[in-house]
Amino acid sequence: MPRSSHCGSPEHSLNRRAFLGATGAASVSLAADMTQLNALASPGVNDALKKTQKRVILLWLAGGASQLETFDPKPGASTGGPFRAIKTDVPGVMISELMPKMAQRMKHTCILRGLDTKNGDHGSAAITMMRGRRNEAAVRYPDLGAVLAREMGRADSKVPDYVTFYTQTEGRSMAPGDAGFLGARYAPMELTNSNYPEFIKRLADISDLDHKERSDLRELLGKQFVAGRSSETLSSQNEAYERVRGIMASEKLFDVTQEPQKVRDRYGPTQFAEQTLIARRLVEAGVPFVRVGRAWWDSHGQNFETHQEMVPELDHVMATLIDDLKDRGMLDDVMIVTLSEFGRTPSINASLGRDHFASAWSSTITGCGIKGGSVYGKTDDKGNKVVAEQVDAGSLFATIYEALGINPEKNYYVGSRPVPLVNPGIQAIKQVLK
Amino acid sequence: MRLRLLFTTALCAFTSITVSAADLPPASKPIPQVIDQYIDAAIAEAGVTPAGQADDATLIRRLTLDLVGRIPTTAEVDEYVKSTDANKRTQLVDRLIASPGFARHQATLFEAMFNPEGNGRGSGAFRQYMVEAVKENKPWDKIFREVVLANESDAKTKGAAEFIRGRLSDADKLTNDVSVSFFGVNVSCAQCHNHPLVHDWTQDHFYGMKMFLARTFDNGGFLGERGYGTIKYKPTKGPERTAKMMFLTGAAIEDPNSKEPTAEEMKKEKEALEKAKAAKTAPPAPKFSARGKLVEVALKDVNADFFAKNIVNRMWHRYFAAGLVNPLDQMHSENQPSHPELLAWLARDVAANGYDLKRLTRGLVLSKAYSRGSKYESSPPDSKLFAVARLKPMTPNQLATSLKIAATDPAAFVGKKPEELEKLLEQAEQAGRGFASLISQPGENFQIGVGEALLFSNGERLTKEFLTDGNGTTLGRAKTMKEPKEVAEFLVKTAYGRAATTDEVNAISGYVEKRKGREAEAYRQVLWALVTSPEFRFSY
Numbered sequence: 001m002p003r004s005s006h007c008g009s010p011e012h013s014l015n016r017r018a019f020l021g022a023t024g025a026a027s028v029s030l031a032a033d034m035t036q037l038n039a040l041a042s043p044g045v046n047d048a049l050k051k052t053q054k055r056v057i058l059l060w061l062a063g064g065a066s067q068l069e070t071f072d073p074k075p076g077a078s079t080g081g082p083f084r085a086i087k088t089d090v091p092g093v094m095i096s097e098l099m100p101k102m103a104q105r106m107k108h109t110c111i112l113r114g115l116d117t118k119n120g121d122h123g124s125a126a127i128t129m130m131r132g133r134r135n136e137a138a139v140r141y142p143d144l145g146a147v148l149a150r151e152m153g154r155a156d157s158k159v160p161d162y163v164t165f166y167t168q169t170e171g172r173s174m175a176p177g178d179a180g181f182l183g184a185r186y187a188p189m190e191l192t193n194s195n196y197p198e199f200i201k202r203l204a205d206i207s208d209l210d211h212k213e214r215s216d217l218r219e220l221l222g223k224q225f226v227a228g229r230s231s232e233t234l235s236s237q238n239e240a241y242e243r244v245r246g247i248m249a250s251e252k253l254f255d256v257t258q259e260p261q262k263v264r265d266r267y268g269p270t271q272f273a274e275q276t277l278i279a280r281r282l283v284e285a286g287v288p289f290v291r292v293g294r295a296w297w298d299s300h301g302q303n304f305e306t307h308q309e310m311v312p313e314l315d316h317v318m319a320t321l322i323d324d325l326k327d328r329g330m331l332d333d334v335m336i337v338t339l340s341e342f343g344r345t346p347s348i349n350a351s352l353g354r355d356h357f358a359s360a361w362s363s364t365i366t367g368c369g370i371k372g373g374s375v376y377g378k379t380d381d382k383g384n385k386v387v388a389e390q391v392d393a394g395s396l397f398a399t400i401y402e403a404l405g406i407n408p409e410k411n412y413y414v415g416s417r418p419v420p421l422v423n424p425g426i427q428a429i430k431q432v433l434k
Numbered sequence: 435m436r437l438r439l440l441f442t443t444a445l446c447a448f449t450s451i452t453v454s455a456a457d458l459p460p461a462s463k464p465i466p467q468v469i470d471q472y473i474d475a476a477i478a479e480a481g482v483t484p485a486g487q488a489d490d491a492t493l494i495r496r497l498t499l500d501l502v503g504r505i506p507t508t509a510e511v512d513e514y515v516k517s518t519d520a521n522k523r524t525q526l527v528d529r530l531i532a533s534p535g536f537a538r539h540q541a542t543l544f545e546a547m548f549n550p551e552g553n554g555r556g557s558g559a560f561r562q563y564m565v566e567a568v569k570e571n572k573p574w575d576k577i578f579r580e581v582v583l584a585n586e587s588d589a590k591t592k593g594a595a596e597f598i599r600g601r602l603s604d605a606d607k608l609t610n611d612v613s614v615s616f617f618g619v620n621v622s623c624a625q626c627h628n629h630p631l632v633h634d635w636t637q638d639h640f641y642g643m644k645m646f647l648a649r650t651f652d653n654g655g656f657l658g659e660r661g662y663g664t665i666k667y668k669p670t671k672g673p674e675r676t677a678k679m680m681f682l683t684g685a686a687i688e689d690p691n692s693k694e695p696t697a698e699e700m701k702k703e704k705e706a707l708e709k710a711k712a713a714k715t716a717p718p719a720p721k722f723s724a725r726g727k728l729v730e731v732a733l734k735d736v737n738a739d740f741f742a743k744n745i746v747n748r749m750w751h752r753y754f755a756a757g758l759v760n761p762l763d764q765m766h767s768e769n770q771p772s773h774p775e776l777l778a779w780l781a782r783d784v785a786a787n788g789y790d791l792k793r794l795t796r797g798l799v800l801s802k803a804y805s806r807g808s809k810y811e812s813s814p815p816d817s818k819l820f821a822v823a824r825l826k827p828m829t830p831n832q833l834a835t836s837l838k839i840a841a842t843d844p845a846a847f848v849g850k851k852p853e854e855l856e857k858l859l860e861q862a863e864q865a866g867r868g869f870a871s872l873i874s875q876p877g878e879n880f881q882i883g884v885g886e887a888l889l890f891s892n893g894e895r896l897t898k899e900f901l902t903d904g905n906g907t908t909l910g911r912a913k914t915m916k917e918p919k920e921v922a923e924f925l926v927k928t929a930y931g932r933a934a935t936t937d938e939v940n941a942i943s944g945y946v947e948k949r950k951g952r953e954a955e956a957y958r959q960v961l962w963a964l965v966t967s968p969e970f971r972f973s974y
Binding site (some may be wrong): 033139160181185199211214215219222226236239240278325328356 | 497622764808809810811824825827875878879880883884886891894897937941948964966967968972
């Protein structure tokens with residue numbers, strides 16, 4: 001089944017062909033695949049959208065960070081734990097004392113405190129929170145990264161569309177990046193062993209010139225075959241090979257030592273900090289979506305020691321990233337999201353831990369079209385349930401899409417079945433959009 | 435009221451495509467002739483000129499890839515091209531279908547069909563079951579029976595039970611996967627609401643199908659089935675309902691035990707299950723098996739239409755790269771086949787001939803429609819006409835095995851006894867398996883990602899496992915040749931199974947001459963360029 005145009009009418013294929021003829025052989029691969037992605041990349045189409053190309057860095061707090069020790073503290077409550085709440089630069093908004101740096105930057109950030117996502121199982125909750133919905137028996141949905149790769153990536157891009165760092169071992173197999181029904185074209189570049197992608201470097205046994213000329217020879221030899229044949233898959237193969245040299249040239253983006261020492265010092269020496277800095281380098285170069293996974297939040301025992309150690313790192317890295325993007329004038333175009341598969345129970349267990357809790361937890365969105373300083377959602381005094389402005393995974397995703405200028409009701413097609421970006425009837429939270 | 439009306443219309447539409455047997459060509463007519471009769475008629479009606487027939491070298495490549503999952507050796511190509519035997523195509527098809535490679539390759543395809551998420555690498559037991567099933571040409575209805583009845587106490591069919599076993603924790607998925615695999619009907623939309631677009635499918639259908647499957651459970655490592663159990667569901671409108679076993683056609687099954695058991699019965703059952711567990715045997719089968727009823731009702735009279743059309747459509751898709759109905763899981767009244775009479779005839783034929791899939795396969799690939807060329811210089815006609823052959827991206831196994839064959843000195847395949855040759859080819863397949871696991875299984879709307887291009891461009895495995903130049907390899911043989919032109923011709927022939935064009939010879943020898951003194955490296959790069967280009971990556 002060719003994807004081609006949505007309705008598949010003959011007019012579309014006619015135009016496609018005319019376009020092909022007009023622009024010559026060089027753009028065969030571009031023209032033969034008129035997905036939304038390529039339509040965006042082709043000249044004259046939707047310039048406005050192209051100009052304001054948005055990008056996203058997702059800080060994925062794997063295992064489930066505690067909302068009570070971060071963005072929704074309950075000091076003094078029996079469930080509150082030992083840490084205080086502190087004032088922020090937004091009057092009336094308090095966050096945990098473990099986040100003093102973010103407290104000075106809340107004017108850029110929106111807190112969603114009313115997440116009720118119903119699922120406290122690591123594996124399936126990770127799937128839900130990366131996609132904005134559960135997979136169905138018959139539909140494997142693309143995750144946030146794959147959707148953004150499809151919506152904001154460019155066919156001829158010299159950088160990857162979707163990069164995900166997840167080097168810690170805890171929970172890694174539960175939350176792999178997944179393009180779902182969008183397929184291999186939008187699959188992530190996954191970095192699990194090092195900060196350096198696989199196969200991005202030329203092998204030692206071939207010179208750079210040979211590598212390049214070999215690829216030219218490949219293209220030349222393929223010409224005869226491609227003439228008179230058209231298929232989406234055929235075009236995708238050519239596109240993929242056309243991108244190889246560009247992506248190899250982006251190798252240095254992954255090399256954190258390319259960054260001035262001063263900048264590296266600002267972020268700090270931890271793995272999470274380095275990967276976040278690399279993420280900033282990537283989005284600066286046009287990568288639409290980068291996820292930085294930071295695991296070990298699953299604090300069933302000794303929740304407070306865990307968070308005392310980990311929250312300050314998150315605080316520092318997130319604050320530095322905001323400053324860095326702001327200094328570079330990128331905060332209006334780059335969105336930072338903090339998200340986990342779920343939060344943690346208000347009740348403190350016998351091991352002084354907090355367990356999985358999906359009924360009332362928090363996420364943050366910073367930058368792009370999000371109203372900085374806003375707080376949406378309210379939990380009760382002990383943090384046991386959402387009492388106002390509840391948010392589920394779907395409306396969180398609708399909000400992210402809307403802020404990025406993507407219509408959440410836009411349809412993809414799985415066979416003949418239209419599949420909107422978020423499930424039907426789900427709305428963005430208008431109150432936090434600029 | 436309006437809904438009711440639409441629903442009635444939909445049923446009428448469905449009836450209209452259930453073509454009356456009297457209008458169809460006689461059952462005795464050979465499959466290829468019937469295919470060409472209908473395909474050609476539609477092409478003529480559209481006023482389209484179809485692509486000409488593919489040449490011999492192309493056809494043997496296509497047939498070998500489709501039937502046994504690899505490219506032909508150059509010796510096989512030469513022999514086929516040279517032969518003047520009028521029956522050579524039929525002989526080739528029969529030879530390939532009879533070869534062990536057919537069972538292995540078809541089993542891999544069935545495995546990917548049954549477990550699309552497993553990237554073609556599911557449990558060994560299911561694959562082994564499918565290999566044996568294809569080998570002995572097990573009728574498709576028998577495979578259906580063995581998969582759905584899932585008898586684990588018979589070693590011969592134990593592998594088939596993996597299908598259900600792998601879905602035990604998710605009865606919704608099991609329901610939909612059974613329905614998709616065997617009936618071409620995706621009922622998942624109807625799980626939460628009546629299907630918004632297709633009035634054939636209501637929530638009653640989804641839960642009706644689920645009732646056949648939801649009583650299955652695991653008892654100490656053995657599949658069991660309860661003789662009772664109900665499913666209640668809340669329709670989008672109205673009060674809660676209790677589901678009734680119901681097939682897709684609306685045929686309902688009266689279940690004498692639909693009531694819940696008493697505490698006494700439960701206790702007795704529990705004891706029996708514990709006993710079976712302790713004895714490490716399968717739990718006692720229920721008097722009334724819901725899964726048994728599903729098999730019965732699905733194959734009965736007109737109900738079997740779904741079953742027969744689904745397998746025809748899937749096999750058609752396997753060889754023509756698109757179904758007569760697309761997508762394959764959307765067989766319903768509002769998604770008409772491109773050739774309704776042809777589908778009806780083939781479905782009748784396969785059912786009348788004991789669901790013999792080898793016979794169906796043979797019929798499909800011997801049609802003229804199958805052997806059309808894949809090139810079309812002007813604007814190609816509507817793909818639904820099957821007037822031009824479609825490109826098929828190779829599956830991971832096809833690609834890896836073919837790479838291994840292209841990298842092997844063609845002389846290694848010459849002058850071998852058939853068993854020896856078969857063994858070499860199986861070794862090539864084995865050698866490619868590891869690499870195959872790095873490649874994506876093509877599905878609907880398949881697109882090749884940059885990951886694959888990076889793997890081929892910079893991955894060590896391609897160089898180390900395939901592009902070596904020792905004795906017995908293509909590159910080793912190339913090193914013994916004097917002239918770059920000779921090497922160019924040799925490499926193109928080995929990779930593509932056809933003679934090189936002048937342009938290709940010039941481009942390649944030019945490339946090699948630029949690398950004087952390090953020809954071996956140059957040859958490796960040329961072979962890389964040949965096997966990464968689309969002519970190698972696709973079946974065309």
